[in-house]
Amino acid sequence: MRGWTRMLGVCVSIACFGAGAESARPAPLAPVPTAKQLAWQRMETNLFVHFTVNAFTNREWGEGTEDPKIFNPSKLDARQWVRAAKAGGFKMVILTAKHHDGFCLWPSQYTEHSVKSSPWKNGQGDIVREVSEACKEEGLKLGLYLSPWDRHEKSYGDSPKYNDYYINQLTELLSNYGPITEVWFDGACGEGPNGKKQEYDFPRYYATVYRLQPEAVIFGGPDIRWIGNESGVSGDPCWAPYDPKTTEKWETALPHGHANGTEWKPGESDVSIRPGWFWHAAEDAKVRSVDNLVDLYFKSVGRNSLLLLNVPPNTDGLFCATDVERLKGFRERLDSLFRDDLARGKEARASSTRGNDARFAAGAALDGDPDTYWATDDGVNSGWIEVNLGEKRTFNVACLQEAISLGQRVEAYRLEYWKGGKWRALCEGTTIGHKKLERFKPVTSKKVRLVIDKARACPTIAGFGLYNGDSGL
Numbered sequence: 001m002r003g004w005t006r007m008l009g010v011c012v013s014i015a016c017f018g019a020g021a022e023s024a025r026p027a028p029l030a031p032v033p034t035a036k037q038l039a040w041q042r043m044e045t046n047l048f049v050h051f052t053v054n055a056f057t058n059r060e061w062g063e064g065t066e067d068p069k070i071f072n073p074s075k076l077d078a079r080q081w082v083r084a085a086k087a088g089g090f091k092m093v094i095l096t097a098k099h100h101d102g103f104c105l106w107p108s109q110y111t112e113h114s115v116k117s118s119p120w121k122n123g124q125g126d127i128v129r130e131v132s133e134a135c136k137e138e139g140l141k142l143g144l145y146l147s148p149w150d151r152h153e154k155s156y157g158d159s160p161k162y163n164d165y166y167i168n169q170l171t172e173l174l175s176n177y178g179p180i181t182e183v184w185f186d187g188a189c190g191e192g193p194n195g196k197k198q199e200y201d202f203p204r205y206y207a208t209v210y211r212l213q214p215e216a217v218i219f220g221g222p223d224i225r226w227i228g229n230e231s232g233v234s235g236d237p238c239w240a241p242y243d244p245k246t247t248e249k250w251e252t253a254l255p256h257g258h259a260n261g262t263e264w265k266p267g268e269s270d271v272s273i274r275p276g277w278f279w280h281a282a283e284d285a286k287v288r289s290v291d292n293l294v295d296l297y298f299k300s301v302g303r304n305s306l307l308l309l310n311v312p313p314n315t316d317g318l319f320c321a322t323d324v325e326r327l328k329g330f331r332e333r334l335d336s337l338f339r340d341d342l343a344r345g346k347e348a349r350a351s352s353t354r355g356n357d358a359r360f361a362a363g364a365a366l367d368g369d370p371d372t373y374w375a376t377d378d379g380v381n382s383g384w385i386e387v388n389l390g391e392k393r394t395f396n397v398a399c400l401q402e403a404i405s406l407g408q409r410v411e412a413y414r415l416e417y418w419k420g421g422k423w424r425a426l427c428e429g430t431t432i433g434h435k436k437l438e439r440f441k442p443v444t445s446k447k448v449r450l451v452i453d454k455a456r457a458c459p460t461i462a463g464f465g466l467y468n469g470d471s472g473l
């Protein structure tokens with residue numbers, strides 16, 4: 001509202017919007033996120049930590065026959081990991097409590113194949129505990145990855161027996177370490193020592209998560225979908241809605257989701273800061289650059305996904321200095337780019353406003369609040385909002401957001417800028433969702449507009465920001 005008030009004066013503004021008349025909020029367009037899915041999406045960047053005996057054997061997938069005595073990360077400092085995550089602006093740390101090799105980073109009472117059989121802290125240590133405490137101290141959330149595939153456990157392949165074992169371990173993890181915000185599942189599966197393929201009881205696993213940690217979201221299950229690659233890149237378009245009955249190949253279905261999907265299942269883009277998920281000395285010189293990480297941010301978070309970036313501790317039990325420095329550099333670059341929103345609070349007008357109600361006017365997209373939004377009347381599924389920057393400004397990034405608590409709606413949009421007495425094309429796109437970032441060559445103009453050409457219901461635009469900085473383009 002600030003824009004209209006400043007431009008026209010309070011009286012005009014009130015008159016324009018019918019002296020305080022209130023119009024009903026748009027009805028949600030199903031499917032919509034649960035509160036925990038919405039909170040998850042707003043985290044935007046989370047850190048994955050892959051650690052197990054593999055760091056000591058230089059492998060990516062352990063065989064399950066590793067001697068726990070090789071595991072001795074004598075300088076392990078979970079605070080160093082979590083502080084590095086925090087400096088990188090990551091909101092949650094997701095730890096591999098157990099990877100495919102079956103070695104447990106906590107002293108599970110159901111196996112000897114864990115830290116308790118290692119020389120680290122004389123078998124008295126508990127890495128899950130140390131990470132959970134560090135996260136608590138630093139104000140980060142904790143997530144856990146308990147690999148269903150277990151190449152060590154003897155009962156693996158004896159499906160009901162192993163499922164009990166798995167549930168027991170899941171129960172330990174979800175009962176003893178405080179709030180768990182995300183539980184990460186993958187479907188990797190093999191045969192057990194009996195030569196039989198293990199059948200995972202995923203419905204039972206999920207029910208256990210919801211019973212013990214009702215606030216947790218499940219990745220690779222009901223709440224969050226894999227984005228379909230391990231390169232940290234979302235599809236474009238990218239719908240949070242997903243059609244579980246799709247006949248498409250997963251390679252297409254997962255990155256893009258479905259405009260008419262019946263389930264709200266946003267995508268998570270996982271990727272490692274190094275070629276491998278685990279630490280290998282030979283990859284110390286292959287850590288992703290800040291430029292590369294910023295590019296991934298644009299291609300994941302900037303396409304309505306979440307970036308889950310993996311950093312592996314080395315055999316000392318520490319993140320390497322290079323990785324720590326890159327995380328910090330990544331956030332510094334993003335902070336500097338997104339510090340000054342040229343459109344924030346500026347004059348704005350729209351093709352039409354829902355019920356002429358000031359709450360839904362164009363200015364609501366420019367107030368920095370993701371819960372307020374510009375909306376049109378029901379049945380008006382296209383329109384535009386125009387920002388007057390007050391003077392000519394140069395910008396090269398636009399940030400668009402929908403009020404996704406009401407469902408994802410936009411199917412086609414364009415950006416235009418005013419030059420030489422007319423509107424000129426800047427860029428165009430399809431989906432927006434929680435966040436869509438556009439990068440382009442710097443443009444200098446006083447007026448910019450977002451044109452929604454097609455939406456599945458009246459558009460609800462919560463954010464329209466303009467920035468100028470190093471976008472890496």
Ligand code: FUL
Nearest residue numbers: 050060186187188270277
């Ligand atoms: C995959 C695993 O096989 C990889 O080792 C890694 O943990 C990745 C995140 O998930 O399924």
